[in-house]
Amino acid sequence: MVMAVVLGSVSSLPGSLKSAMQHDKLLHTMAYACMMGWFAQIYRHDLTRLVLVVGLISMGIAIEFIQGASGHRQFDILDMVANTSGVVLAWALAYTWVGNTLAWAEQYFCRVVLKA
Secondary structure: OOOHHHHHHOOOHHHHHHHHHHHOOOHHHHHHHHHHHHHHHHOOHHHHHHHHHHHHHHHHHHHHHHHHHHHOOOOOOOHHHHHHHHHHHHHHHHOOOHHHHHHHHHHHHHHHHOEE
């Protein structure tokens, strides 16, 4: 997931996609929420989750600076805000029932699918 976000963020976009990606804040939020949600369910210790929050937010900020320096992508502070929002949203949801969905899916798979 991390590699897909990095590659998708720094690669050049075809002309047809450039106009569609001007309003991509929801995509940014969802991508970073998925990454944080995934890792927050795997690494359940609070300090580890905090390190993940700092790391993913830093990655989102760094990618924006790389985009600005690349010449074929643009720097956008609102993308940083969207990235950070996704991380913080998933971090908060990790402490609710949503934070157990991977464990639930694994248990369901083992109980229902493998015993069938």
